[in-house]
Amino acid sequence: MIYAGVVIFMAFIFISSGATTLSMASGKESPNAALISSIIHRRDGSTMASPALMFLSTAHASESSFASEDTLNTSPQATEKLDVVASVSPITNIIKNIGGDRIELTGLVPEGVNSHTFELVPSDVIKVINADLVIINGLGLESNLEDAALEAQSKYPKLQILKLAENTITPAQWLFDFSFPKEKGDPNPHLWLNVAYAMKFANLTRDKLSEMDPQNAGYYSENTERYISLLKKLDEGILQAVQTVPPQNRKLLTYHDSWAYFATRYNMTVVGAVQPSDFGEPTPRELVRLIDQIKSERIPAIFASEVFPTQVVNQIAKESGAKIVETLSDDVLPGNPEEPRHSYIGMMLENMESMLTPLGGNITSLTDIDPRDTSH
Numbered sequence: 233m234i235y236a237g238v239v240i241f242m243a244f245i246f247i248s249s250g251a252t253t254l255s256m257a258s259g260k261e262s263p264n265a266a267l268i269s270s271i272i273h274r275r276d277g278s279t280m281a282s283p284a285l286m287f288l289s290t291a292h293a294s295e296s297s298f299a300s301e302d303t304l305n306t307s308p309q310a311t312e313k314l315d316v317v318a319s320v321s322p323i324t325n326i327i328k329n330i331g332g333d334r335i336e337l338t339g340l341v342p343e344g345v346n347s348h349t350f351e352l353v354p355s356d357v358i359k360v361i362n363a364d365l366v367i368i369n370g371l372g373l374e375s376n377l378e379d380a381a382l383e384a385q386s387k388y389p390k391l392q393i394l395k396l397a398e399n400t401i402t403p404a405q406w407l408f409d410f411s412f413p414k415e416k417g418d419p420n421p422h423l424w425l426n427v428a429y430a431m432k433f434a435n436l437t438r439d440k441l442s443e444m445d446p447q448n449a450g451y452y453s454e455n456t457e458r459y460i461s462l463l464k465k466l467d468e469g470i471l472q473a474v475q476t477v478p479p480q481n482r483k484l485l486t487y488h489d490s491w492a493y494f495a496t497r498y499n500m501t502v503v504g505a506v507q508p509s510d511f512g513e514p515t516p517r518e519l520v521r522l523i524d525q526i527k528s529e530r531i532p533a534i535f536a537s538e539v540f541p542t543q544v545v546n547q548i549a550k551e552s553g554a555k556i557v558e559t560l561s562d563d564v565l566p567g568n569p570e571e572p573r574h575s576y577i578g579m580m581l582e583n584m585e586s587m588l589t590p591l592g593g594n595i596t597s598l599t600d601i602d603p604r605d606t607s608h
């Protein structure tokens with residue numbers, strides 16, 4: 233993340249030093265916006281001074297995914313398949329199950345990177361500019377990607393943006409909580425951990441792909457039907473599995489506050505989150521409060537994840553006597569891309585094992601579910 237920030241900042245300096253296209257003097261443009269508009273300008277066939285592009289090719293020479301200067305000339309409609317750019321891995325995987333091999337799909341947020349603070353590198357910006365469709369969760373989750381997509385769309389109105397969360401629930405259904413307090417404005421954005429909402433994500437994706445690519449509408453529709461029937465099994469299996477947890481243990485205290493919509497769907501209660509709303513570290517006072525809460529509510533386990541630091545969670549566990557589980561995941565898929573479990577469904581199945589077993593439940597209602605992708 234720091235690296236990405238440095239990259240953007242350096243690009244800013246390179247561009248501003250050689251720019252013929254930017255108006256930096258106002259100081260109103262963010263480095264990201266400056267980078268985006270400079271790359272967009274270049275795609276228009278203008279004669280922008282080269283430092284920015286020199287920077288791109290040197291900074292990313294080692295990246296196999298680097299989009300070369302040639303790719304800047306691709307028009308959004310030039311390729312036969314729809315070019316779709318998405319954000320976090322679980323959402324990208326849901327889209328993959330609908331679009332199958334009839335779309336060209338790229339997920340931009342690398343696994344293991346904090347999606348809330350993810351920043352685009354220049355090659356990401358090029359992918360956004362060349363996309364036909366950008367699909368994001370929205371509700372403030374991927375604000376840098378959203379800004380880039382809007383900036384690109386202002387130049388290329390054919391580029392479409394689909395915000396899944398905004399189209400799945402109304403503002404009245406937004407949840408504000410520990411790390412996403414109402415006074416900060418953005419609600420908790422983690423809708424996809426509620427499988428009923430994931431089904432809506434699948435349907436919204438089908439509708440948008442079918443609208444933009446009507447020739448393949450039948451294909452998208454069949455894929456969606458197959459995928460939704462598996463998601464229904466997953467949803468019902470989770471509902472049953474949670475019922476096996478003793479009622480007094482159906483409490484979630486996590487490091488990262490991502491289970492709000494899951495909890496309302498599956499009758500659990502999020503009793504707290506360790507991570508403050510600025511995604512920094514909790515203060516010693518907050519830690520003491522959490523430890524007291526765990527003791528007084530007899531919370532059996534607290535949950536961390538691969539993406540976020542566990543040191544502070546270790547400390548809470550040690551002082552409160554709660555068991556620590558470090559494997560809960562909201563945006564990293566398990567295993568490597570070749571493995572069947574490397575999917576949204578696989579992630580949810582592993583989450584249920586990590587979450588419900590230490591709380592005293594079992595997941596026998598989920599054992600028959602095949603996590604592999606269903607698109608043909």
Ligand SMILES: [Zn+2]
Binds near residue numbers: 347348488490562
């Ligand atoms: Zn998150």
